[in-house]
Amino acid sequence: MDMKNIKIMVIDDESIVGKRLKPALEKTGAQVETFEDPESALAHFYENPTDIVVTDIRMDKIDGIEILDRVLAKSGQTKVIIITGYATVEIAREALSKGAFDFIAKPFKPSDLRVIIERAAQDLTP
Amino acid sequence: MQIICISRGSYGFSSTLSEQLAEKLGYACVSRESLTDKATDYGIPVGKIEIDILKNKPITEERSINIDLFKSFVTSELCSMAQKKGVVYHGRAGHLVLPGLPNVLRVRAIDDPENRIKTAMSKLNLDRKKAKQYIEQTDDDIRRWVRILYKEDWENPSLYDLTVNAYHMSAQSVSHFLLQVAKLPEFQPTPSSNQTISDLILASKCRLAIGNHDQTRQAKVTLKAEKGHVSVSYLPRQAMEAKAIPQILESVPGVSSFVCTVASTNILLLGETFDSKAEHMNHLIDIAEKWNAAVEIVQLSSDVQKEDEIQASAPMDSTGEPDGGILEENEEAPKALASDQGLTETMNRLIEVGRAGCSHTSHGGVGGLVKDISKNVEYSLIVVGDMFSAKGVAKQRLKRDLVSMMTDKFSCPVLSAEDLKSRYLFGKKQMIGLVTSAFFSAMIYLVIFGFQKPIIKFVSAGQLGGTMSQKIASAVVVAICVPVIALVIGGFYHNFLKMIRLE
Numbered sequence: 001m002d003m004k005n006i007k008i009m010v011i012d013d014e015s016i017v018g019k020r021l022k023p024a025l026e027k028t029g030a031q032v033e034t035f036e037d038p039e040s041a042l043a044h045f046y047e048n049p050t051d052i053v054v055t056d057i058r059m060d061k062i063d064g065i066e067i068l069d070r071v072l073a074k075s076g077q078t079k080v081i082i083i084t085g086y087a088t089v090e091i092a093r094e095a096l097s098k099g100a101f102d103f104i105a106k107p108f109k110p111s112d113l114r115v116i117i118e119r120a121a122q123d124l125t126p
Numbered sequence: 127m128q129i130i131c132i133s134r135g136s137y138g139f140s141s142t143l144s145e146q147l148a149e150k151l152g153y154a155c156v157s158r159e160s161l162t163d164k165a166t167d168y169g170i171p172v173g174k175i176e177i178d179i180l181k182n183k184p185i186t187e188e189r190s191i192n193i194d195l196f197k198s199f200v201t202s203e204l205c206s207m208a209q210k211k212g213v214v215y216h217g218r219a220g221h222l223v224l225p226g227l228p229n230v231l232r233v234r235a236i237d238d239p240e241n242r243i244k245t246a247m248s249k250l251n252l253d254r255k256k257a258k259q260y261i262e263q264t265d266d267d268i269r270r271w272v273r274i275l276y277k278e279d280w281e282n283p284s285l286y287d288l289t290v291n292a293y294h295m296s297a298q299s300v301s302h303f304l305l306q307v308a309k310l311p312e313f314q315p316t317p318s319s320n321q322t323i324s325d326l327i328l329a330s331k332c333r334l335a336i337g338n339h340d341q342t343r344q345a346k347v348t349l350k351a352e353k354g355h356v357s358v359s360y361l362p363r364q365a366m367e368a369k370a371i372p373q374i375l376e377s378v379p380g381v382s383s384f385v386c387t388v389a390s391t392n393i394l395l396l397g398e399t400f401d402s403k404a405e406h407m408n409h410l411i412d413i414a415e416k417w418n419a420a421v422e423i424v425q426l427s428s429d430v431q432k433e434d435e436i437q438a439s440a441p442m443d444s445t446g447e448p449d450g451g452i453l454e455e456n457e458e459a460p461k462a463l464a465s466d467q468g469l470t471e472t473m474n475r476l477i478e479v480g481r482a483g484c485s486h487t488s489h490g491g492v493g494g495l496v497k498d499i500s501k502n503v504e505y506s507l508i509v510v511g512d513m514f515s516a517k518g519v520a521k522q523r524l525k526r527d528l529v530s531m532m533t534d535k536f537s538c539p540v541l542s543a544e545d546l547k548s549r550y551l552f553g554k555k556q557m558i559g560l561v562t563s564a565f566f567s568a569m570i571y572l573v574i575f576g577f578q579k580p581i582i583k584f585v586s587a588g589q590l591g592g593t594m595s596q597k598i599a600s601a602v603v604v605a606i607c608v609p610v611i612a613l614v615i616g617g618f619y620h621n622f623l624k625m626i627r628l629e
Contacts, residue, residue: 016450087173089267097260105173106451
């Protein structure tokens with residue numbers, strides 16, 4: 001799928017993550033929206049589903065695993081990529097068992113995430 | 127105070143068991159998760175270690191240092207807690223987190239596979255097939271994690287004092303049972319175990335201090351502490367970074383004296399191509415571990431362009447300041463050469479086992495190779511690996527010539543990689559040699575002590591007025607027998623010392 005037609009949603013309650021990832025992911029040509037509040041991110045997703053969701057695991061109101069469940073329940077085609085600083089093999093395996101596309105541990109370079117995003121985009125059915 | 131470590135697999139029943147046991151004993155209950163969160167907050171990227179293991183990525187030197195720091199952090203936290211109050215720790219490989227500490231009760235808590243599947247299904251909301259797959263994959267990850275971090279087999283029963291099975295007993299019953307076991311004298315702290323705890327705390331605090339310092343962050347060190355005396359050894363290529371270590375150690379409370387030394391010795395491995403999984407690599411690593419040596423690699427490049435370029439040994443990540451976990455956008459890391467003839471993999475293996483020196487590429491043939499080998503580093507062994515592959519049948523002869531030439535140029539032993547085992551390690555061949563020489567040594571002793579009188583009479587005949595022919599005969603027999611006896615008995619002790627890894 002052409003990257004220009006790809007919509008990416010980034011959900012992380014640390015504002016710096018969105019600020020850093022938005023320009024970095026826009027380099028792929030995709031359209032990127034960032035959210036600090038997972039509830040408003042989900043509300044937005046229900047109205048305008050995106051192709052790729054990048055979400056943190058640990059957030060106050062809703063955790064990343066619940067976001068994964070709810071995003072895939074709404075749109076099975078969406079690729080969900082989990083990012084977290086508190087990764088464990090158990091959490092990563094849980095996310096992957098539930099249908100996450102990939103899992104990346106912080107700290108990481110934006111280029112590492114871009115590689116995964118590009119792979120996810122190729123996996124999307126046009 | 128007492129320490130009880132409970133090792134669990136994924137979705138076992140050990141969390142409940144540990145909490146109940148800690149409550150009954152009045153101890154602190156600490157989970158692995160709480161310690162990994164603390165370590166992450168401290169700045170150790172534990173998540174990256176976990177995901178690298180899950181994705182089966184090779185362990186780079188940076189990751190290996192982070193593993194050291196994580197292990198030191200866990201040791202420091204647990205031992206510090208144990209100094210104030212008894213601790214029940216539960217987590218994967220709980221039995222391995224405090225190696226060398228006596229009087230720790232090490233328990234393995236397992237559960238029936240069917241129960242684990244049901245628990246995973248209900249807790250994670252997965253169907254049966256996915257829950258089963260989740261457990262199998264997680265167990266595989268943990269097995270790999272234990273092997274990489276502790277070089278042990280997770281399921282090895284000899285590493286545990288007890289195994290308890292949730293299928294047969296409830297957490298309540300097991301905690302009651304463990305309460306009684308914990309009272310046994312074998313698991314009570316002693317003055318010696320308390321001293322070991324203090325030593326472990328000091329060693330881990332020193333390791334963390336070295337890992338936190340800008341100048342020594344990338345230093346791969348091994349560290350020991352004993353009653354306030356700390357000894358640190360580092361790899362020869364990190365001599366520059368190591369200059370800051372004394373200053374760092376001086377600032378760690380509890381350090382009364384310290385010694386900071388370079389890894390005791392260096393082994394040089396020469397080759398054109400390398401195979402990290404080859405048998406001789408296992409032998410080389412065994413020897414390096416035995417000698418506390420760093421292994422330096424010089425790759426002989428077939429191209430003739432002359433460059434004195436020395437490439438960094440380890441694949442390094444950028445060390446930009448983390449910011450929300452997203453590092454600065456910078457240039458892409460240089461990709462590994464399409465084909466470096468197994469050099470990177472071999473270096474990664476050495477890094478993984480903490481034995482990596484540096485790697486160089488030498489251009490300009492064998493003559494250039496000899497010039498490129500640093501005369502400033504004292505090698506204790508030079509190993510000639512896979513060379514002259516393109517020379518066909520002449521390969522072995524050329525290799526022998528190189529070994530011979532290197533032997534003349536350097537004062538240390540020079541060996542072909544295939545000869546490492548027979549020279550320095552104990553195997554089947556050495557066992558046969560040991561048994562044979564033991565048999566002949568015993569026979570020699572038996573004969574000598576069984577026939578003392580005639581032997582003394584014969585040997586001393588020359589001195590005690592014997593004829594000239596008797597004198598000559600005794601001299602000839604002594605001249606022949608003494609070296610033979612020395613060879614047989616020497617052979618026995620040589621193999622025996624190899625067997626007990628003492629040379």
